Amino acid sequence: MLNIARQLAANRTRTQVGGSPVRSWLAIPCLLVLLLGCTAAPEPLLPYALSDAEVTAVVRGFYSSVKDLDAPSFRSFKAVRSSGGEVYVCGGMSSRNAGEQVFIGTLSSGRFVPDRIGKDQYSTGEVLAKCQERGIPIQ
Secondary structure, eight states, X not given: OHHHHHHHHHHHHHOEETTEEOOHHHHHHHHHHHHHHTOOOOOOOEEEOOOHHHHHHXXXXXXXXXXXXXXXXXXXXXXXXXXXXXXXXXXEEXXXXXXXXXXXXXXXXXXXXXXEEOOSHHHXXXXXXXXXXXXXXXX
């Protein structure tokens, strides 16, 4: 045990920068700064106004993806666009058999795919949180 302590002490005195011993407590904050400085912040998504053709693509996407809709009426489409060109759309809809529901989906290359539809209190909360995370307040 004493030999290990002596070797550690010898290694500390051998490791020198500019004539003074390198202190391990200085290396830790530098490492943290390097690691935290490398984390990427989420890209800000800019509000996006859907064209009439894009609104039509969103409605068609619902009809092709969700088979149990009975005369849905859509309201309050809100969207943001990523730098990669994807458009994230949140909104609400109501139908005779399902009542009021919120949704989030992705519009890319003229095709809309609903990612999530709030069918109960839990899934509605998830949709609202995801929309809020993307910067789309729908309520």
